[in-house]
Amino acid sequence: MPIDSTPLDFLPIALTFIVALGFVVTTMFVTHKLGPKRKSKIKEDTFECGIEVQGNARIPFSIKYFLVAILFVLFDVEVIFMYPWAVNFKELGLLGFLEMLTFVAFLLVGFYYIIKKGALKWE
Amino acid sequence: MGVIEKSKIDITKAPEGVEGPGFFATRIDKVVGMARANSLWPLPFATSCCGIEFMATMASTYDLGRFGAERLSFSPRQADLLMVMGTIAKKMAPVLRQVYEQMAEPRWVLSMGACASSGGVFDTYSVLQGIDRIIPVDVYIPGCPPRPEQVLDGILQIQELVKSESIRRRDSEEYKQLLAKYKIE
Numbered sequence: 001m002p003i004d005s006t007p008l009d010f011l012p013i014a015l016t017f018i019v020a021l022g023f024v025v026t027t028m029f030v031t032h033k034l035g036p037k038r039k040s041k042i043k044e045d046t047f048e049c050g051i052e053v054q055g056n057a058r059i060p061f062s063i064k065y066f067l068v069a070i071l072f073v074l075f076d077v078e079v080i081f082m083y084p085w086a087v088n089f090k091e092l093g094l095l096g097f098l099e100m101l102t103f104v105a106f107l108l109v110g111f112y113y114i115i116k117k118g119a120l121k122w123e
Numbered sequence: 124m125g126v127i128e129k130s131k132i133d134i135t136k137a138p139e140g141v142e143g144p145g146f147f148a149t150r151i152d153k154v155v156g157m158a159r160a161n162s163l164w165p166l167p168f169a170t171s172c173c174g175i176e177f178m179a180t181m182a183s184t185y186d187l188g189r190f191g192a193e194r195l196s197f198s199p200r201q202a203d204l205l206m207v208m209g210t211i212a213k214k215m216a217p218v219l220r221q222v223y224e225q226m227a228e229p230r231w232v233l234s235m236g237a238c239a240s241s242g243g244v245f246d247t248y249s250v251l252q253g254i255d256r257i258i259p260v261d262v263y264i265p266g267c268p269p270r271p272e273q274v275l276d277g278i279l280q281i282q283e284l285v286k287s288e289s290i291r292r293r294d295s296e297e298y299k300q301l302l303a304k305y306k307i308e
Contacts, residue, residue: 036293
């Protein structure tokens, strides 16, 4: 069966995009125009449960926290690989087990490395 | 096994308007009012026992969600209705005031219970004698504390206000004067 598609066949897709964009633009425009508005210094202020704001939220904080968080995410994600392996444990057999062992060994090397580097030291 | 009762959920009735085959025309402030009234987002400012009564109002027996107000907003930015529940100490007054001021227009205030409305039994130096000394209040609920039915009634009163509010009210001179009276910019 020959496929004869013309660029015109993609018109519905273009129309969908135009309608989607038009809907967003129109609703945003209308809500901004229709709704009542009131601006003041207190209104625009940061919301801190009604208490006066102390200082700025954009302050430098310890890189250690960031490092620990990233490392956590890294190891956390790797645990996800254990689940499919655990589900198919019997089918994968000894080979799967050895592969997983290699994987965990690599992880442990990385773990040893970060401990040696002192990445988890807080002091 | 009992017979499962048929759902008694009612859909909000359409406002008055001109109807014909395939079209319906009405005033925009009626539609806006209907939409606003049936999707109020309350900000619970609960400081004492009225707050406990409010929890009962939110829970399954009384279920404020039936009136479209189940979505509590803990930020004034998205809230439509400020529900002040409980004793407001004078130290708390500026906090309440700032929360009110940071709410987006249009906004309504419900004062629940004797303490919020008038200071209640706490006629002392430390307690604000009614929140209407610092912010304008739309509906008062009497009681110490009020029963959930009364809270529901209060919400319905607010809904009536919301439905009947003119779309231009918040820009009106009268409203500006009201805010000026409370020295709110």
